Amino acid sequence: MKKGLGFALTGLWVLLMLVSYWFYLPALNPLELGFWFFVLEGLALALVAQFLWGLVAAVSSAIPSQKAANLGRTRARDVTKQTIAYGRAFKLCLALIVGILLILGGASLFSSRVFRAKSYAGVIQVKEADFAKDFPETDVSKLALLDRASAEKIGDTYLGTIDKVSQFGISDAYRQITIGQQPYRVSPLEYKNFWKWMSNRKEGIGYYVKVNQTTGKAELVKLKEAMKYSDSEYLFRDTLRHLRLQHPTTIFGQPSFEVDDEGNPYYVATVYRPKFLLSSKDPVGAIILDAVTGKSKAYDLKDIPEWVDRVYSADNVISRVDDYYTYQNGFWNTVFSQSGVKKTTDSYNYIAIGSDIYLYTGITSATADSSNLGFILVNMRTRQVTNYKLASATETAAQASAEGEVQEKKYKATAPILTKLAGQAYYLVSLKDDAGLVKSYALVDAEDYQQVTVNNDIEKLIAAFTDADTSALTGASADQSATSDKQKQISGKVEQLASQIIAGTTVYYIQSNGQIYKIKASQETTDQLPFLKIGDHFTAQVGKDNNLDAFAVVSAD
Known part of the structure; x- marks a missing residue:
């Protein structure tokens, strides 16, 4: 019975440690603090097992039996040996726990900024x-006007244009990168839940969203080969678990989604090493995971491909x-x-x-x-x-000054963008309403933050401070308003409706018959457009990227 109990306790210990490793995925590296917590967890479970073993031994020795009475001193000797063995194992586990905690505490103390302040100061130059x-000088054609929240609003409107829309959502990652020297935020699709993953895991994830932060133009990119590895995967194709099993001793961070300049999807995990004993992890390289094939490669800092934009957090x-x-x-x-x-x-x-x-x-x-x-x-x-x-003024002071210029509208300022226009420093601030929609822009003089200029048209606002060509701020929309002889005439019913100011121009998003259409407001658009509501019927011509021209409301519910 006792031998069986020993096997059972050992098996349960192994099982619990495997489950813990499966979920927490610590690097099996003594330079990683998480590794020592994993070891401490194992020792603590061993203490519990030893306690249970000793308790069973004590109970069984106290049960009177005829056989025990006949054995006399022999049984007493056996119980004594078991108690001594139990006591030694218990004390050993306890001593190891105390010893590891003391070593970790001492290492943390002596590698802290109290003792190594100048070493911390010397990490960077x-x-x-x-x-x-x-x-x-700021290149206005690369101004990242859209913050993460605005990019997410625009990107999410494209979800209705994909197949199996009920099976997928868009990840909230929206990581900022550059593609061809243009600022974008990119985010992959993800499985909505475990059951949707079960139904679609064989095909994988075939799309990601990218939003140009300068023009506000979004695109739902269809991949030639679907992604089989992502953060929304379960089991062995989860990016963190997949990389941990491929690199069990490497210390790395949470993988983040990026695409190269050709639009191929990858996950990038920064590799770390402690600077001072077990403290102050610092990047020493990166692991790049191909989201399609699952192949990964580790790079030193000097060898990381140039298309990777974010190695340091x-x-x-x-x-x-x-x-x-x-x-x-x-x-x-x-x-x-x-x-x-x-x-x-x-x-x-x-x-x-x-x-x-x-x-x-x-x-x-x-x-x-x-x-x-x-x-x-x-x-x-x-x-x-x-x-x-x-x-200059702090960013917070500039935000408050921009909000003060439109205080009657109660707009909220986003984190400002530092710009240099005609040799002068300015903060460019987006002003949002309570719904999170950009309603206006402000340029705040960084050296005299009481000097604020506000305009709903970003192109006109920037043009007032520089002679640089500002057409890129709205030029991306020019082709969308041009009518083509090849445009398809459609009619439909407004099922969902939203709007967003992009580069000072209101863009309306209409969902109809499973498609998302866009209309850029201008002097040529119908006066009925601002009063459009769900249930209205319309006709229009569909241009490039589902942009509507010759839009007309034909009836209203």
């Missing part, structure tokens, strides 16, 4: 530059920049005199320069007033950091 001379970048500016003079200086102590502001955003994505944020003093000492620009693929000196 910052290049100093002058904003007026060195900061690149915003948290890592902000943390390293804060360490650099906070601990140059040691830890205790931050507590008492705070001489030379600076920090990043509470807001950050991304801008596209060339084919790379850059994070920018303001640098302010430790007193955290409403002024910046300059701006940090960080390449998210290489983590090259440049500080551009410029006395």
Whole structure:
């Protein structure tokens, strides 16, 4: 009986550890803190097993039996041996747990910023530059006007155009990348639930959405080969689990969706290594997973393909920049005199320069007033950091100033975009209503944030501050309004209706007969368009990308 109980407890321990590994997927690497938590979990379960074993042994030894009485001293000797063995195993597990906790605590303490402040400050190097001379002039054709929430609203309207629309949703990832030097947000489709996955897993996911952040143009991209690996998969095709089984000892982060310049889908997982004992993980490379085939390859930082836009996370970048500016003079200086102590502001955003994505944020003093000492620009693929000196308002102050210009409308300002127009620094702010729709734009002078210009037309707003060609901000819509002889005449009924301001122009989205159509408001569109409602019948001509021309309301319910 006791031998059977021992096998049962051992089997249960193995099963629980496998289940834990399946869900938490720690790297089997002693440099990973999660690995030691996994070991501690195993030792804790072993303690419980030892306790149960000892309890059963004690109970069974106390049961009187004729056989036990006849055995006398022999049985007493056996029980004593079992108790000693149980006690040793229990004490060993307990000692290992205490020892590991003490080592982890000591390692955490001695690798903390209290003892290694200057080491933390030295992880990155910052290049100093002058904003007026060195900061690149903003290319208005690459302005990322749409934030994540706006891109998601536009992208989600295309879900009704796919086959099996009831089986899929669109992931809320909407990761910002560059494709052909244009800023986009991309997001794959995902299975709506486990049962939808069961029905469609053989075919895979055949689409992803990309939204141009400059023009607001969205596209539902149909893949030549469907994705078989994604975050919405279950079992062995889940991206994190698949990569963990392929790279069991590698420390890496959550895979994120990206596409290369040819539109092929991948997941990118940043590889980390602790800088100080088990603390302060820092990127050392990346694993790229082909979402179609499931093949993956690990790269060192210097070898990562150039189409990969985001190797470093915003948290890592902000943390390293804060360490650099906070601990140059040691830890205790931050507590008492705070001489030379600076920090990043509470807001950050991304801008596209060339084919790379850059994070920018303001640098302010430790007193955290409403002024910046300059701006940090960080390449998210290489983590090259440049500080551009410029006395200016903080991003938060600029947002408040933009909201103040339209306070009667109660619009909310999004995180501003830092721009340089005709050599001058400005914050470009989108202003949204309570429904989350962009209603207007504001340019706030970064050096004098009380100077604010607001306009519903982004092209006219930018054109007032620069001689650069601003046609790209609305030019992408010009071809959509042109009537073609090959356009198809349709009629339909409005089943769903939504609108969004893109580059200062209202675009209406109409769902009818399983299709999503778009109408760009202009002087040529019917005056009935703003009063359109669900149930109205219409006729129109369908142009490129389901854009409607010659739109007319023929009857209303």
